[in-house]
Amino acid sequence: MSEGKYSSVLVIGGGISGITAAIEAAEAGYDVYLVEKNPYLGGRVAQLNKYFPKNCPPYCGLEIFFKRIKTNPRFNFFTNAEIENVSGSAGNFEVTVRINPSYVNNNCTLCNKCAEACPAERQNDFNYGMDKTKAIYLPHDLAFPMKYVIDPLTCKKMDGCSECVSACKYDAIDLNMQPETMKLNVGSIIIATGWKPYDATKIDNLGFGKYENVVTNVMFERIAANNGPTGGKIVRPDGKPVKSIAFVQCAGSRDENHLAYCSAICCLASMKQATYIREQNPDSKVYIFYIDIRAPGRYEDVYAKAKQDENIIFIKGKVAKIEEDPTKSLVVEAENAVNGEKVRQKVDMVVLATGMQPSLSEIKIPGLDVKYDEYGFVTGTDGVFGVGVASEPTEVVGANEEATAAALKAIQVLRR
Amino acid sequence: MAEEAEKMEVKEEEVKEEEEKVEPKLGVYICTGCDIDKLDIEKLVTVAEEEKAPVIKTHPALCGKEGVELIKSDIANEGVNQIAIAACSPRVKWDIFDFGGCCVDRINLREGVVWTHDIDEHTQELAEDLLRMGIGKVQKMEVPVALEEEIDKSILVVGGGISGITAALAVANAGYDVNLVEKADSLGGWAAKFSKVTPQSSPFREVEDFNIQEKIDEVNANPRISVYTSSKIDKIEGQPGQFNVSLNDGAVEFKAGAIVLATGWKPYDASKLEELGYGNPNVITNLQMEEVLSNGFKADSVAFIQCAGQRDENHLPYCSSICCMVTLKQAKLIRQQNPDSKVYIFYDHMRTPGLFEEFYRAVQDDEGIFLTKGNVKKVDINGGVVLEVEDTLLGENINVKVDKVVLATGMISSMEGVPTTKEEQAELAEKGIEFENILNLDYRQGPELPLLKYGFPDSNFICFPYETRRTGIYAAGCVRQPMGIKASMDDATGAALKAVQCVELISEGGTTFPRSGDIDFPDVFLQRCTQCKRCTEECPFGAINEDEKGTPFYNPMRCRRCGTCFGACPERIVSFKGYSVDMVSTMLKAVSVPGPEEEKPRIIAFVCENDAYPALDMSAMHKLKYSPFVRIIPVRCLGSVNTVFIADTLSKGIDGVLMLGCKYGDDYQCHFVRGSELANERMGKVQETLDRLMLESDRVQVKEVAITEYDKVPEIINEFVETIKELEPNPYKGF
């Protein structure tokens, strides 16, 4: 079907943008290689409780993506994998991929006996460090591939431990698994390396890391998720119930001292999260402190609906000071810029709507000669295309539109 | 049309003959690992023997190398080609239990039985029933054969603005032919009228030139693209891969494989904005300002009013997403053309999201541009235009007098006001309202793409923004969402991919999202059709046309294999190779129904495999438990559950039927649009059946389940079982 010298596309990153770009290209008839650093596909959206504007669960879309992947012979993917080197140019790239050992093979049956036997614990990064798992663990309920994996940093095998091996009836654990390297020849590359949440400890006037009950938006998603650290019950980190929440918009965003750009999704994300607490506790009160509410296009409906709820109060004025009282509740301070009055609002919990920082702002793909803007967003080069948040802050609809477009651009390169 | 139907039936017969040549041979493989050995495996083997399975084997780890080899050698040496694997969920180990050319059924004894139930006699009976059902199912499965048809792979792009132009070039550069149709006498659309545009690329700080002429020249020079300006579509007949397109009263005809609708937008009618002063020559819209700027604009003072006639329940309820950026651009251009001028911008929220924030920062630096949040309460003419603005950031309400006011009005889809069904067309004609259709599809359900909200034919899905309710027809650009030039170009490229992908999938006999590549098209026994029109009306994708008598005509290339027609047909004349009437009946018969005195209710649950089934698997992973009286039949969509099955089921003595599917309503989750909604509607009609059988209405229920609700699904099932237990056992037991 394709006439180029090399007929395949490499996608770096297996989050929703990467999966979309890869599966769309594969269904159009081209071979695709998807390389993902985590032991599972799905990226950050797998960690969301719900998406705006429909408040539907991301697992639904991911399940369908996985189905399409399962039935597509052109779709090749590698998890626990990283790019070691890229050389060449458009139409003719040589890529070295290193597959890091997960120490668990395809015999794994999810019986969980290994985890029960394992003596070591790790911070559960899926829940943003809010709880722990054993060193051998299943990444999450919809892990794809559905397999346990060992975290080499916390595993005690170097101390001679092999409890998991003894517990496993299926010979699924190989503590001597070695990294594998493989070489791929591809015609074009799609970068879908996504983002990480901005480190909120750097925002020193908002109390994150200092006050227990100040969390970030991504943490709040996990708190509200029924497979999260609290089983979906919205309580604050010190365990007390939540009757009032303040959302601090633009926390570390649109801010030269942190991320100067706008992350585009945080206004909508906060309004969505407001519905979580409002549904769980009909007497709760939500305060959203903003600079501008960015709900463009039909997303305006989300804002319109939030405004109708009289227990969701919008205040134009950025929270610039947060203090803790003896009960570990918080007082947030802002100036209501429209009526010129300072607001000091006591709330049970504060959610900082922090922004998205592109993964490639701090690390780079070895050997890949591609251009970035000043923030680390990929601007692309011949034969290399950035999608999703790797290229600009965007929500899932925009990311998937861009990813679908990139699939075509990648194909055009193959057809030169 | 009838000829075509005949042709199809003949082909299918030929195909059937081929198949009959191969002897079906069943192999039953029971895995005893993962705690399945807690069941009485010997009894399960006996069940398989009772079903006369020629090959029955057990293995402690069927998914391991040894287990797979066992099956493979049976295929090679024993001629086994129907494989029933009683082990874990079909959602795991799919790559391991992949045996090409064979029919494979996965019987879920792990997540479905031992992980979610205490081991007792009821659970054993459950396992035995599931085994029997699975054996029956696989024996009724047939290997589908792809339709071989002549497919045209060219793409029709409707609309020659920036979206249409981008889509056409994208498709051509990917190696496909394009026919580009534009109703105006030249290409370019709105973008050709803008002298300068908002920033399109990093660092997003400067107003840019936009050379659309270059792109138009590229289009005209590209040998793969044929351009038809001053043209309108009179008719599109057929199906993806075989569209017949006719332009200008039959003057031009060509084929198309897929269609991209990129007909753009039209401006909101500003004459409705009298309260903002429109009507006075000094109050203009942002679109009019574009024109004025191209001709050199002279003014001492200008005020921009954002969100004019938008985000307003009296006008457009939505935001047009790009007007803040456009106003900043126009303000900058005014100041460049008139360095002594003053420009005021009154906004509610400055919407310059993402990297567009850079442009806001850049324009703010101009000392002649004055911005404030504020609500323009009144616009008066008093020797200039006077604005009364409230709720400003200046600490008080203010009055501002300027020479000119620009209303940042919004975008409406070009499909607004276009009737999308025949009923709507008739209504408008009756009222004497003129209308014009765009695609003029010869589809029974209507001539256009169905609309989603506010007149936009958009996808309802966040993860799948190009998903469309008409296979092979994709919308791009402002016709489906208000957006700027940069987003339109990206969107058009994406739609181009989907169009190209569609023709490729269809050329292999497969369908598109979500059952991408599925070659199993519906088989229809038209001789028994009673022209009830349920399939033609209920098909979510308009795949079925009908003739004057009401006889349906199935267009397999429009079909998404959802099975809604299967579920709708009261005569049950529709079947798939992998999901047939015979198959379901066999599975239902396979359920053992103990007599009423045994107090063992039997319940069938039809479970949607997209949301509810994965939720059940996750319940299993969390070791949640539910009643052992429920036998689960996974279906591709609740819309594919035929109510006749329900009647059959109940008349066999089964006590209750539960249907678990996706959420429906405005924010529907069903990827086949209306599956669970239809199931719910049909339950209303099932009342008649229940009354006739003198059974309680509670026996049949439809419940919505989200994929993440693994904690709720066991509760739903158990509650239903309790409801059934409270009723008398089905009086039809033992009949």
Add this chain to the structure above:
Amino acid sequence: MEYVEGDPKFVRRIMDAGGGTLKKCFQCATCSVVCPLSPDENPFPRKEMIWAQWGLKEKLMADSDVWLCHQCNDCSSYCPRGAKPGEVLGALRNIQISQYSFPGFLAQAFTTPRYIWAIYALPILLLAAYFSIFGFHIPEGEVHFSHFIPHQHVELAGMIMGGYIGIAILVGLYRFWTAMGGHEIRAKEKSEFVDVGTQVKGGFIPSLIATIIEILTHNRFGKCGESKYRYFAHLGIFYGFILIFIGTNIAFAYLLMGRELNLPLTDPAKIFGNIGFILLFGGASWVIYERVVKRDTIGIGGYFDWLFLGTLWLVAFSGIVLEALRFANSIAAYWIYLVHLVVVFVLLAYAPYSKFAHLAYRTIAMTYAKYSGKDTEKTQL
């Protein structure tokens, strides 16, 4: 109907006066919240920023809040847009001084570097005129400044100058008070004001006294976060100056008693003077250093600020050099004495028009804020 009109010329004026980044503000109000000195109702500096962006001269010139600001720079350091509200308020204070000082035409000379030659030329010309009348000769032997220029002449000149600047400042302050609306407030019932926080019940005098106490304790400087150094540095400058002033007056008393003024270091006048010098010089140097080093984050200020700060520093520096040279008995001392006289003149004579006037304007503005009930701290409902 009254119309509000944007005034790009005034916007430019503020930018040129040191508020160059004011257009970057996007009204998030972070500044009003992080400012430790900002009141709860109509806090500053957010509203000043948008008034500045619109060039609303009348509002800005009548705003006493700009003087409640003590240049802590917490706002500039936290401002997400780099709009440096601290700098903008500094520029506004400078413009207010230029606006109200009397006579107005003289004020213009201090706002742009163009006239610096004239500013320094005047005292030099005056000295030249003096010497042409009284003759110029450098004395020999032990250094006695009284042999070069009689102290009585210096004191007399000082008193004439003091009288002039007193009148000029009072006129300026009166104009300022009127513009802020001080008269209207006086007309209101005093009982309307509630005693909350720093608000003072009762009239003008109690407000003024409370203000003076605040100034003496520098308690507002003490609340600064980002530029905490200013608490110490400005205390140094302030008390250094006062100590020097006391020292100078002790010397004046000696003069009146007929004593010679070649005082040893152990003399009280000298002790006051030298300790004052250490505080003044230390404070001024510290301020200069911080401004230069932090110029990107919180701003370096404009010409108006540096004219004052530089001159102040030169006064201290020339003073100590002078003392050192006197004790070393070098005749260079007489030349430095001339330099010292010139810079002291520039510092004091132009006080009503230069940044030095902040001493008076801030005092009156803080008094007004208390008197009018603006300076309150509310607790949240």
